[in-house]
Amino acid sequence: MAGRRFEVEVGPVAHGGHCVARVEDRVVFVRHALPGERVVLEITEGTEGDKFWRGDAVEVLAPSPDRVAAPCPYAGPGLCGGCDFQHVGVPAQRALKADVVREQLRRLARLDVTVEAVPGDQDGLRWRTRQRYVPLPDGGRGMRKHRSHDVIPVEECLLEAPGGPSYEVRGRSFEVADGGFWQVHPGAPEALVGAVLDALDPKPGESALDLYAGVGLFSRFLSEAVGPTGRVLAVEGDAAASALAERNCPGITAVPGDVGSVLAAGLPGAWGHADLVVLDPPRVGAKRAVVEQVVARGPRAVAYVACDPSALARDVAIFAEHGYRLASLRAFDLFPMTHHVECVAKFERS
């Protein structure tokens, strides 16, 4: 079907940032469109037998008031695949992301979600402290097209931040290995640390587990908050990051290894109970085995940092089965111009 064109009304935004339209009773996920628009859709993927197709809005017949001219000359159908929302004003991008979070968590009635800008973000550009260009044979550089290995030459990506990342947060510095995980948006660590501490409200003397801890971003501030009478244990799968977490966070215990296996094997010391837990898993979420290990420790509060709202929604249901309700939810725009949205959820016993 690739290449066929249809005139369609564009429906709501779906998980993944594409809008939903219908062609001959079939769902099509449309890029470069906005809800409510009338567009010419060109199919990019899908065969007669497929349940859904993918396509690009190649001509806009009736534009949304939220449509803007893309700041980047490489954004648009068939061009750079890096950004999904260059054609959307930044406030409207955040509203679309809030719609996606609400939709993913729709079983929780009347969920109020806004997507917050992070400190320092003005216009959604120049925030990417790490950028991966594809080197070209002529010495130039490029970016991949959407869902493709094809590369288009690019002189400069407007998301790239001048200067490298800062590893300083709230006056504390962190050591990070080359290529090791660190938030890409310079305002992200500040926003996430604030949201996690607000959710947990750690008290002196409490015990806290930091799971998927990286180099100890949350452990550091938890450890300061629980003080010398409290304790923090950080679990991280990347052994180099785990070693750095112990250096970055004086007084904590860092355990390298897979979170599920480490929790199932039993933690060193008396960790049958933990007062507080931070979960910051990769896109797939924490999943049942880890959530069950967490609730088995009876924490009074869990802060869950989620980069995929649909994985979060699955884990919300597992927490609920075990008597933990979603007590609050904040969402942050850590990746402007893309469909990605980061949530910080707080769970507590119902």
Ligand SMILES: C[S@@+](CC[C@H](N)C(=O)[O-])C[C@H]1O[C@@H](n2cnc3c(N)ncnc32)[C@H](O)[C@@H]1O
């Ligand atoms: C989203 S990052 C968060 C890191 C840290 N909390 C921060 O904000 O800087 C997720 C981390 O989980 C680690 N990770 C991924 N899968 C893991 C697993 N199964 N067990 C332990 N760590 C894992 C990654 O190495 C990465 O450091």
